[in-house]
Structure formats: structure tokens, C-alpha cells
Amino acid sequence: MPDNKYPADQQRRRFLLDSASLGAGAMLGAAAMPARAQAPAIVTSERLRPQMPDGVMSGDVTRDSAIVWSRTDRPARMLVEYSSNENFAGAVRIAGPLATVQNNYTARLDLRSLPVGQRLHYRVRFQDLAHESALSEPVAGSLMVSGGVRNGQADDITFAFSGDEAGQGWGINEAWGGYRVYESMRRFRPDFFIHSGDQIYADGPIQAEVKLDDGSLWRNVVTEAKSKVAQTLDDFRGNFAYNMLDANKRRFCAEVPFLVQWDDHEVRNNWYPGQVIGKEETRYSERSLDVLMARARQAMFEHNPFRIDAADPFRVYRSFHYGPLLEVFMLDERSYRGANSPNRQKGGRDADFLGPQQMRWIKQALLRSRSTWKVIASDMPLSIVVPDLNPDVPKGTFEAWANGDNGKPSGRELEVAELLRFIKRHDIKNVVWVTADVHYASATYYSPERAQFTEFKPFWEFVGGPINAGTFGPGEIDRTFGPDVRYVSIPPGMKQNRSPAELLQFFGIGKIDAKTRAMTVSLHNADGNEIYKVELPPEA
Incomplete structure (x- = not known):
């Protein structure tokens, strides 16, 4: 390049x-x-x-x-x-x-x-x-x-965040308006967009029609690549090309820069390095996740505006500096994780989520940052419990950070504790987390007064998504880090995998005021209507 x-x-x-x-x-x-x-x-x-x-x-x-x-x-x-x-x-x-x-x-x-x-x-x-x-x-x-300074004052910054598109068989329905979230986000004129992963559903074929609860039909645009699970390099390429068939996404892409990370569905649901697909999963002839991962990663890099790191051309984690107001840190919670498990380890390689090298990087990058706000883009939420329900994994296996025991940190939670402790000890101010993955929106405030682990500064986490996929949740909350869930976009007990036609698709908007340096974060539904907003004053 x-x-x-x-x-x-x-x-x-x-x-x-x-x-x-x-x-x-x-x-x-x-x-x-x-x-x-x-x-x-x-x-x-x-x-x-x-x-x-x-x-x-x-x-x-x-x-x-x-x-x-x-x-x-x-x-x-x-x-x-x-x-x-x-x-x-x-x-x-x-x-x-x-x-x-x-x-x-x-x-x-x-x-x-x-x-x-x-x-x-x-x-x-x-x-x-x-x-x-x-x-x-x-x-x-x-x-x-972004990041300009005029007459000694930085410019305001606006960004959007969300994830999860073309999932659970809900593809491009042109009669419904296509990927409507992209058009709704575009109207906010964000300076950039954080795509928090599940940019494709390589393991999710799309059929021409899906019957809705009211008896009507959801009609998808269909292609050969999206008619089956992705296994070859061309299959994965076809998944990325499918999403660009949507006019809303093309218009958005032409006006708003992307910051992209990946999650599981770029490869296969809940995958991890070294995994071999079990015999219970019959759709795959290629059983090695490492082989599938390499093909998926190549397609992802080909079909996105990635800046390739010459020293590490497969590196997904990176940071983006937007002047005195903002720096964004994109994590990679796929490439270096240990196997999904009950997630109760006391340490060791099996408890890795970021891995030692990425952990060193994020610590030093946060320590060096001189921007007022530090946004950490995580492809998975911190306290929402995400079980691994694949047919070829044992019950009681977890996919994300949390293990659901509400106790002292163990398993992957040890890395969260390590990073939060580092942020507190070095007095790194104004850290906010944004994520997606769980297919509903939420806003959570974490405070040590409510937590089992207390060595951290209070912070916020905001969840967006899905862009165009089934709506799920809300998930169980692990109490280890003292989460106070201030807002959830869907009611408990809701039928799962609701179609995009119900407008339960979500995204977030962050706005930083250059004069006050305050960040306002709002959550929005598919049509862009505001459903939650909070103003975060900067810590001096």
C-alpha cells in the first residue's frame, strides 16, 4: 500500500x-x-x-x-x-x-x-x-x-457507534427501506463511525423470504454467497460485498469514515483460535477455525479501509487521535483469546481475552494520550453475561468477559480488573467504553461502591446495535464491577430474534462540546429517535 x-x-x-x-x-x-x-x-x-x-x-x-x-x-x-x-x-x-x-x-x-x-x-x-x-x-x-484547532480552541466532535448487520437471516429488504440505521446515523453527520464488529454474519445464510409474526413476508435481497455458511475465501468476500448492495450503507460510507473491529460472526459464532468445529455442527466441511479465520481476516482487510501495520499486517487493535478532545482505542477480543470455557480460571493462558501484548499496548496508549476523552471500543460488553450456546460446546461455557458468578474477578475478568486498576493508579481520566454484540442498546455506570472489585475509577459503558439483525436480550448482568444499568432499550421477557421491521435496531451518538469539553452520549432507534441521553462532564 x-x-x-x-x-x-x-x-x-x-x-x-x-x-x-x-x-x-x-x-x-x-x-x-x-x-x-x-x-x-x-x-x-x-x-x-x-x-x-x-x-x-x-x-x-x-x-x-x-x-x-x-x-x-x-x-x-x-x-x-x-x-x-x-x-x-x-x-x-x-x-x-x-x-x-x-x-x-x-x-x-x-x-x-x-x-x-x-x-x-x-x-x-x-x-x-x-x-x-x-x-x-x-x-x-x-x-x-477531525481534531482541528481554530483560534486556540478545538472543533466539536461527533461520532456514531453500533454493530451487527445482516444477522439471523434478516438481510436487505428494499421494500422496508434497506439498512435504515445507516441513513438515520448519516443525518447526524458524524465525523466518524465506530463499527463494533459482526460486520457480516458469515455463519448466517439469508433466504429470500422470512414469515413474520403477523403473517406478512420479509423479503431479502439474496446472493449466492449469502445462501450458505462461508468457508472459502470467496464466500467471505461475498458476505462483505452483500452488505454493500444496500444503498443506505453506500451513501453512509461515502460520507462518514469507518473505524472497524471484528467480533465472532466475521468467522463463525463464538469462535476462538485453535477451535475445531465438532461433529454436532453439520454445515461445515472445513472444521478448523484457524483456517476459516485466516480467510475471513483476509476478506475483512480487503473490504475495509484498514491502514495496514507493516510490522504486524494482521493487527486489528489500534488507536486514532482526534486532537485535544478525543482519542479512540479499538480492541481486538478475538485474535488472542483463550478457549471459551466456564471462565473461572485464576490466571494463565486460558484466561486471556486481550492477551499480554495487546494489554501492554492499551495500557501504554492510554498513558500516553493527552486527549480529554479516551473512548475504548470493545467488541463485547463488560458485564452482560453472554453464554456460548453452540451445539458443539459444553453447557456452562461463556463467550464474553463476564462469567455470571457476581464475585471477585476470575477468568477473563482478571484482565478487566488489571486494566481498570492501571487506569486508577495512573489517574487516567475520562475513559468511556462503547460496544455492541448483544443486539440491544443499554447505558451502564460502573462504580466501586457497588462492586466486588473496587480498585477503579467510575466509568460509563454504552451498547449500540444491531444495525440490521435480530433483536435479543436483555442479558443477565454480572455484578463483579458494580454495574448500575441506567437504561435498557427493550423490556425483559421479550420474544427473541425480533425482526428489524419492529424498529428495535439501535445506535449511539457521542458529541464532545469544544467549549465545555463535556461529552453527551445518546442512544437512538432505527429511525433515529432519541431513546436515552446523558451528559458527561470531564474530570479535571
Whole structure:
């Protein structure tokens, strides 16, 4: 992946040099041509034009950089131009990487030295490698480079968070409005979106019709890849491509940068490294979760605007700095965990959830942060008990942090205790957790006065989701860390796996006021109606 560390004038020259080797067809407009050259008349039949079925997407925005992503339908070179002006005056133009069959015709470009505190407008085209004059129609997007400071004061920041899409057989129903949560979130104009995992349901086939309780039919868009559980690399790729068939998601992706982590359904329900699928599960011919995981991870990286870490190209955990007001820390609670179990260990490898290396990273990253607010994006909630109900695992097995015993920390809870203790001892202020996974929304305040483990500073955890999946819960609460559940979006005893048609799909919005430095967090339903809100004053 190119590292565009050059100033704008050098980037323009680089574009010209790269484009010269491709022919005049690589140019995005006459402005990119040398002064004495004249842009050729390009006449291209629609059949020869590369297509961009997934639109454009941006993500991993931090400080003054961002990833721009897209996918085409043939071997082609990505061409990008961007400007602070909507009319693309003074645009920087770059010939980007190749989209080939090896990466499923996806491409991403890392834009550097961007103007902070401004909305950046960009356009993407692809140039057919076999026909140099064949260019795709341009697809436009924009992104906010948050973290700007004007006259000594930081800009306000707004972000959204949620997770869980295309789950339990609830896919894209165009008659209902598709993935309506994406359109509802878009109306808040967030600077970025935290996708807390279960971005696909690789283990959840989608059928053309599902009968609802009232006798009506929920009609899904269907594809070959979503008609079965994902096992091959192309199966996983097809799951990501399926979600981009939704017009709401494409529109959202073109306007709001993504920060993406994964959870279980990117691979298979409740998976962990080293797991072998038991004979009770008959849908799989490939039994090794490590094999499935490697294929799923490749597809996830191909189909998202990830900034790849050259030193650790499989790394999912990372942080994003948004100036003096906010830093976001994305955890990976899949890659390093021990096996799911009764979760009562007194220590050791089997109790790992983050693992030692990631634990060292999050501690040091929090310690170094100078931003007022530190948002930890966890792909699983802290105190909601999540049992592992797969048919090939023993009863009494747990999937998340909590083990349901309401006692002193044990099992994976030991890592929570370790991190919370570190935050208190180093007086790290204003830490907020956001998550998804459980398919309902909630707001929980944790305080040592209510807890079995008391060495921590009080903090909040907010749960969003699902984006478009079955609604479940509410879950049992483990009392180890003193949770006070202030809000739950669904009543107890509700029928499980409610369809999106009931509008019980949820997301969160965080807003940081630059003047007061207070963070307001609100929870919303599928149509964007506010269902809960709390203002969090910053700790001095």
C-alpha cells in the first residue's frame, strides 16, 4: 500500500510520473496534464469501463491522514483526486495501487498531510489495465479530518457507534427501506463511525423470504454467497460485498469514515483460535477455525479501509487521535483469546481475552494520550453475561468477559480488573467504553461502591446495535464491577430474534462540546429517535 508522505506539490508530480507510464487515459482531467499537453478525447464504450459496485469508503482517519477505499470489477488502477473544495479546485491527484484478482479487485490509498478540521472531498476512478483509455465513471465521497484547532480552541466532535448487520437471516429488504440505521446515523453527520464488529454474519445464510409474526413476508435481497455458511475465501468476500448492495450503507460510507473491529460472526459464532468445529455442527466441511479465520481476516482487510501495520499486517487493535478532545482505542477480543470455557480460571493462558501484548499496548496508549476523552471500543460488553450456546460446546461455557458468578474477578475478568486498576493508579481520566454484540442498546455506570472489585475509577459503558439483525436480550448482568444499568432499550421477557421491521435496531451518538469539553452520549432507534441521553462532564 503506498505511503503518501509527500507534500501536495510533490504528490501532483508523482501523479504525473505514474500516469505517464500508464498512458494519457490515467489522467483525471486536463488540470493534471503538463502545460503544453492537451487532454485527449476519450471515447469509451460502457462495456469497457470498469465498474465500481460498492461505491467508495473512507476510514482509519487519524491526525492528518485517511484511507480511501473502493472496489472495481476487473484488473485496474485506482485513481484518486481530493480537495478541500467541493468543486475540486486545486485538487491533488494521485495514481494509486492496482486492483487485481488477488485482492478481489479492491484498492486503498493512504492520504497524508491532509488539512485538519476540514471536510475533504474526494473522487475515485479506475483505469482498465487492458484498455488504457477506459476509465470508470468517477464516484465521489467526502470525509471529515477531525481534531482541528481554530483560534486556540478545538472543533466539536461527533461520532456514531453500533454493530451487527445482516444477522439471523434478516438481510436487505428494499421494500422496508434497506439498512435504515445507516441513513438515520448519516443525518447526524458524524465525523466518524465506530463499527463494533459482526460486520457480516458469515455463519448466517439469508433466504429470500422470512414469515413474520403477523403473517406478512420479509423479503431479502439474496446472493449466492449469502445462501450458505462461508468457508472459502470467496464466500467471505461475498458476505462483505452483500452488505454493500444496500444503498443506505453506500451513501453512509461515502460520507462518514469507518473505524472497524471484528467480533465472532466475521468467522463463525463464538469462535476462538485453535477451535475445531465438532461433529454436532453439520454445515461445515472445513472444521478448523484457524483456517476459516485466516480467510475471513483476509476478506475483512480487503473490504475495509484498514491502514495496514507493516510490522504486524494482521493487527486489528489500534488507536486514532482526534486532537485535544478525543482519542479512540479499538480492541481486538478475538485474535488472542483463550478457549471459551466456564471462565473461572485464576490466571494463565486460558484466561486471556486481550492477551499480554495487546494489554501492554492499551495500557501504554492510554498513558500516553493527552486527549480529554479516551473512548475504548470493545467488541463485547463488560458485564452482560453472554453464554456460548453452540451445539458443539459444553453447557456452562461463556463467550464474553463476564462469567455470571457476581464475585471477585476470575477468568477473563482478571484482565478487566488489571486494566481498570492501571487506569486508577495512573489517574487516567475520562475513559468511556462503547460496544455492541448483544443486539440491544443499554447505558451502564460502573462504580466501586457497588462492586466486588473496587480498585477503579467510575466509568460509563454504552451498547449500540444491531444495525440490521435480530433483536435479543436483555442479558443477565454480572455484578463483579458494580454495574448500575441506567437504561435498557427493550423490556425483559421479550420474544427473541425480533425482526428489524419492529424498529428495535439501535445506535449511539457521542458529541464532545469544544467549549465545555463535556461529552453527551445518546442512544437512538432505527429511525433515529432519541431513546436515552446523558451528559458527561470531564474530570479535571
